[in-house]
Amino acid sequence: MTPVDLLDLDGSLTEEERAIRAVVRRVVDDLVRPHVAGWYEAGQVPARELAREFGKLGLLGMHLTGYGCAGSTAVAYGLACLELEAGDSGVRSLVSVQGSLAMYAIWRYGSEEHKQRWLPAMAAGEAIGSFGLTEPDHGSDPASMATRARRDGDDWVLDGSKMWITNAPIADVAVIWARTDEGVRGFVVPMDTAGVTAREITRKMSLRASSTGEISLDGVRLPADARLPDATGLKAPLSCLTEARHGIVWGALGAARDCLETALTYATTRTQFGRPLAGFQLTQAKLADMAVEWNKGYLLALQLGRLADGGRLRPEQVSVGKLNNVREALAIARQCRTILGANGVSGDYPVMRHANNLESVLTYEGTSEIHQLVVGQRLTGVSAFT
Numbered sequence: 001m002t003p004v005d006l007l008d009l010d011g012s013l014t015e016e017e018r019a020i021r022a023v024v025r026r027v028v029d030d031l032v033r034p035h036v037a038g039w040y041e042a043g044q045v046p047a048r049e050l051a052r053e054f055g056k057l058g059l060l061g062m063h064l065t066g067y068g069c070a071g072s073t074a075v076a077y078g079l080a081c082l083e084l085e086a087g088d089s090g091v092r093s094l095v096s097v098q099g100s101l102a103m104y105a106i107w108r109y110g111s112e113e114h115k116q117r118w119l120p121a122m123a124a125g126e127a128i129g130s131f132g133l134t135e136p137d138h139g140s141d142p143a144s145m146a147t148r149a150r151r152d153g154d155d156w157v158l159d160g161s162k163m164w165i166t167n168a169p170i171a172d173v174a175v176i177w178a179r180t181d182e183g184v185r186g187f188v189v190p191m192d193t194a195g196v197t198a199r200e201i202t203r204k205m206s207l208r209a210s211s212t213g214e215i216s217l218d219g220v221r222l223p224a225d226a227r228l229p230d231a232t233g234l235k236a237p238l239s240c241l242t243e244a245r246h247g248i249v250w251g252a253l254g255a256a257r258d259c260l261e262t263a264l265t266y267a268t269t270r271t272q273f274g275r276p277l278a279g280f281q282l283t284q285a286k287l288a289d290m291a292v293e294w295n296k297g298y299l300l301a302l303q304l305g306r307l308a309d310g311g312r313l314r315p316e317q318v319s320v321g322k323l324n325n326v327r328e329a330l331a332i333a334r335q336c337r338t339i340l341g342a343n344g345v346s347g348d349y350p351v352m353r354h355a356n357n358l359e360s361v362l363t364y365e366g367t368s369e370i371h372q373l374v375v376g377q378r379l380t381g382v383s384a385f386t
């Protein structure tokens with residue numbers, strides 16, 4: 001029970017959802033919280049070890065069915081993302097990219113052979129996946145991608161480069177999106193294929209407890225069956241992004257909750273001018289406004305989760321959630337930092353780490369501007385993308 005749940009929204013969760021959440025909260029307390037400040041500072045995270053532990057708990061691809069996946073509800077998956085991101089956005093990203101991007105792409109669009117080969121190992125955390133859509137010169141506009149896949153006899157040959165790819169330096173397999181003569185197609189690319197190299201992107205000031213890389217594809221020869229048979233056009237990778245964005249709607253609430261709880265504890269224990277910071281009206285106004293926004297975000301996430309579980313969730317509804325919840329989580333993190341004063345900039349407290357992480361979360365999986373355009377198009381019927 002968190003003191004910020006003013007509306008008793010936890011009360012609307014099922015027993016099973018609460019139980020799953022409790023398990024994830026415990027694993028974050030045990031495996032992530034004691035170490036994450038150090039990982040963040042070092043810019044390194046033991047992703048393989050974490051993936052195996054998360055795999056044992058069924059957190060990888062947990063909302064998918066079959067092939068060793070847990071088949072949980074969308075709300076349960078969202079709650080897991082919330083608890084993971086209360087630890088760190090980078091740790092939640094590891095799980096999101098694995099489950100909602102790489103595994104979902106194979107589960108939804110792959111052949112039976114792809115599924116048998118990769119999904120059980122990925123669900124167990126024995127194999128790590130990545131998802132390569134963004135390129136150095138093509139981010140918000142993936143339709144203009146330059147990576148090409150051409151036929152050579154029965155084979156496919158891929159050339160190009162993918163940038164800002166989560167998990168790439170540690171991945172066993174990448175789902176790579178490339179332009180072909182028939183349009184955009186997806187390919188399952190084992191990372192040990194000749195011509196594939198992954199370089200770690202260093203000097204990140206955000207999401208430092210997450211491995212991010214550039215994938216270079218230099219004459220990468222793949223058999224005909226490397227292509228995801230059911231993925232035709234850009235709508236395929238976009239559908240994967242809709243899956244992952246739903247997790248982010250929830251995850252951002254976790255980072256914000258951790259900031260709020262930290263600020264609440266700090267404000268009630270630190271004294272200035274002879275009284276706790278919590279006793280100043282200005283501090284209470286900040287805390288009240290933040291808690292109100294957090295509860296609105298939780299309501300929004302629950303509504304989207306229930307729509308997803310009813311099979312009725314539309315992409316622009318996910319845009320509403322991603323736009324609002326990440327934007328508000330970032331505002332909450334920054335405001336909480338002010339309550340902690342100088343300690344707010346210290347790595348001894350999680351607040352600045354969350355705020356820095358949320359800068360990446362605001363940008364990836366569609367920037368806030370792109371989600372505004374999605375919502376704007378829905379409202380007006382006019383596309384303002386170009």
Ligand SMILES: Cc1cc2nc3c(=O)[nH]c(=O)nc-3n(C[C@H](O)[C@H](O)[C@H](O)COP(=O)(O)OP(=O)(O)OC[C@H]3O[C@@H](n4cnc5c(N)ncnc54)[C@H](O)[C@@H]3O)c2cc1C
Nearest residue numbers: 131132133134139140164165166207360364365367369385
């Ligand atoms: C830590 C991290 C991890 C990532 N992981 C992955 C991953 O695993 N896989 C993957 O494929 N990608 C990944 N990304 C990439 C991410 O999805 C892109 O950064 C994002 O889509 C934005 O693209 P861009 O950075 O090229 O920015 P740009 O597209 O160049 O945009 C720059 C600015 O211009 C604005 N802009 C662009 N077009 C418009 C428009 N039409 N109207 C108004 N404003 C506009 C944007 O909103 C933004 O503010 C990751 C990024 C980060 C930071």
